Each structure stands twice: as C-alpha cells, then as structure tokens.
Amino acid sequence: MKTIIITIIMLALMAVLVVADPICEFNFQINQNDQVQLTSYSAYDGKINPEDRIQTSKYVASIGNTNTNMAVSFYIPHLGEIETTMSILKLQCNSWKTLQLKKENKVIFEKDITGLFCNNDKVCGGVENYNSCPADCPKSGRDNYCTYEKDNICDPDCLYGELDCPAGLAEEVTKTEFAPSITQPVEAPKVEPVRNAVFIVGIIAVGVLIIILVLLIIYHRRKKSYPEQKFEQYYPKQ
Incomplete structure (x- = not known):
C-alpha cells in the first residue's frame, strides 16, 4: 500500500514539474x-x-x-x-x-x-x-513575444504586469483597443503565460491528490475485517 501511494505521489510531482x-x-x-x-x-x-x-x-x-x-x-x-x-x-x-x-x-x-x-x-x-x-x-x-516570469529580467514586450520591470517603464498606450484617447488611458489586459496557469493547476491537483491519499490511508487503517467485527459483537470490551 505504501509503495503504491509513494509511486502515485512521485508521478503527480513529475507531471507538475514538466517544463514547457x-x-x-x-x-x-x-x-x-x-x-x-x-x-x-x-x-x-x-x-x-x-x-x-x-x-x-x-x-x-x-x-x-x-x-x-x-x-x-x-x-x-x-x-x-x-x-x-x-x-x-x-x-x-x-x-x-x-x-x-x-x-x-x-x-x-x-x-x-x-x-x-x-x-x-x-x-x-x-x-x-x-x-x-x-x-x-x-x-x-523586443521580439513581439512576452515571456512573463519572475527571473530578474525585464521583458519589454510585457508592458503590463511584468514583475521584473520597473513600474515606470510601461510606455503610454495609444492603441484604440486599449485606450479611447491619449488623454484617457485605460490599463491594457495583463499577459498571463500558459506555463504559470498550468503550474498553478498542477499544484492544486497534487494537493487534492494528497488529501485523497491521506483519507484512503485513514480509511484503510480503521477498516476492520469481518471476523474482527463479529468478535467484538459477541465479546464486547468490558
């Protein structure tokens, strides 16, 4: 039982640690x-x-x-x-x-x-x-591709939400899809990378899996065999 549980946990962790x-x-x-x-x-x-x-x-x-x-x-x-x-x-x-x-x-x-x-x-x-x-x-x-991650390198393609870029680095956005006018700027949507979302979902999945495994272990330990149940039925503890 312990070997199976350890194997499942290791496989789950390996799935989360897969790098894109x-x-x-x-x-x-x-x-x-x-x-x-x-x-x-x-x-x-x-x-x-x-x-x-x-x-x-x-x-x-x-x-x-x-x-x-x-x-x-x-x-x-x-x-x-x-x-x-x-x-x-x-x-x-x-x-x-x-x-x-x-x-x-x-x-x-x-x-x-x-x-x-x-x-x-x-x-x-x-x-x-x-x-x-x-x-x-x-x-x-600049390469027209945002690599949004915390690595102490500011990617200028990620104007908004890049953790490594100084707050004042973002250029004033004048594109109509982001701002109706230059005098009325609207914050552009943040760029969220696929790898961060996958990592978060993976962590949640591993957490749920560990909880399920703990419950299974508790259930397995508390589960009594049929002879044990009959014995306690006819010979209750005084």
Missing part, C-alpha cells in the same frame, strides 16, 4: 490537386501531447537535415473530398534544414527551412523570438 518546451508550428493549406502552401509558421512556449497525433494518413510531413535524411515524420489528417484542407504541424524547435510533405510516398512539397526560426545573425527579426532563437533575441529585448 519551445514549439515550432507550421500551418499548411492543401487542395484537392495536392498543391501545398505553407501559410504561416511561428515559435512559442508550450507542450506537445503525443496522444493528439493521428496514427495513419495518406499525407506524411517529415523534417530533418537533408531531403534524404529526415529525422522526424508525422501523419497529417486528410479531410476527404473537401476542396481545401488546413493542417498544422507542431514539433520541438531544432536546427532543422528541410521540411517535406509526401502523399503515398510521393513528394508534393519541400522547403528549405535553414535559419527560418533562427539564423544567428545577432539581429532579432522575422519570426525569431526568445523561444526559438535566444542568441538573436535575448529576453531583455
């Missing part, structure tokens, strides 16, 4: 003639759930260092007779060089993605951000 990884996402559009268009791509902080990936399809996306040495392959769902299919490929960011799509082992799309998310030129540009290219995009600089 930099995710590179590719968005494709495939039509009925198997013409493929890479519509967008981006890098962000998150996690990949292997259970979300389909197990079979006519379409396979591969990524690797050369068109003959593809390190990772994923099935892409096909929606049948629909005129245009939108597909998304998510994987951990790496220094990949080639992105390839195949239909029944025939290459229908191939793109050189060398330096797409990080070209190491000491300039933060394009879709580069701290997640995919920390060498070009330090957290203390």
Whole structure:
C-alpha cells in the first residue's frame, strides 16, 4: 500500500514539474490537386501531447537535415473530398534544414527551412523570438513575444504586469483597443503565460491528490475485517 501511494505521489510531482518546451508550428493549406502552401509558421512556449497525433494518413510531413535524411515524420489528417484542407504541424524547435510533405510516398512539397526560426545573425527579426532563437533575441529585448516570469529580467514586450520591470517603464498606450484617447488611458489586459496557469493547476491537483491519499490511508487503517467485527459483537470490551 505504501509503495503504491509513494509511486502515485512521485508521478503527480513529475507531471507538475514538466517544463514547457519551445514549439515550432507550421500551418499548411492543401487542395484537392495536392498543391501545398505553407501559410504561416511561428515559435512559442508550450507542450506537445503525443496522444493528439493521428496514427495513419495518406499525407506524411517529415523534417530533418537533408531531403534524404529526415529525422522526424508525422501523419497529417486528410479531410476527404473537401476542396481545401488546413493542417498544422507542431514539433520541438531544432536546427532543422528541410521540411517535406509526401502523399503515398510521393513528394508534393519541400522547403528549405535553414535559419527560418533562427539564423544567428545577432539581429532579432522575422519570426525569431526568445523561444526559438535566444542568441538573436535575448529576453531583455523586443521580439513581439512576452515571456512573463519572475527571473530578474525585464521583458519589454510585457508592458503590463511584468514583475521584473520597473513600474515606470510601461510606455503610454495609444492603441484604440486599449485606450479611447491619449488623454484617457485605460490599463491594457495583463499577459498571463500558459506555463504559470498550468503550474498553478498542477499544484492544486497534487494537493487534492494528497488529501485523497491521506483519507484512503485513514480509511484503510480503521477498516476492520469481518471476523474482527463479529468478535467484538459477541465479546464486547468490558
């Protein structure tokens, strides 16, 4: 019983301590003639759930260092007779060089993605951000991505609510979605990162699990066997 309880607690703690990884996402559009268009791509902080990936399809996306040495392959769902299919490929960011799509082992799309998310030129540009290219995009600089966390580094992309930024650093917001006029500023909504929310939910879940396990231990210790109950029934304590 103790071994089972310890194992459950360890698994729960491991689940909470999982740190989100930099995710590179590719968005494709495939039509009925198997013409493929890479519509967008981006890098962000998150996690990949292997259970979300389909197990079979006519379409396979591969990524690797050369068109003959593809390190990772994923099935892409096909929606049948629909005129245009939108597909998304998510994987951990790496220094990949080639992105390839195949239909029944025939290459229908191939793109050189060398330096797409990080070209190491000491300039933060394009879709580069701290997640995919920390060498070009330090957290203390602007990369249009807010890494909201307490780490003694002020991220200027988090104008409101960044714990490491001085109170006076936030620029006056003039965008209409935040302020109707320059003379009547309205505080912009705070940026709350996914990893903080996941961590808080995980802590709550672990707390609930520990309470349940304690109650189970108490119940197990108090539970008496049937012979013990009968014995006390016929031979009550004086």
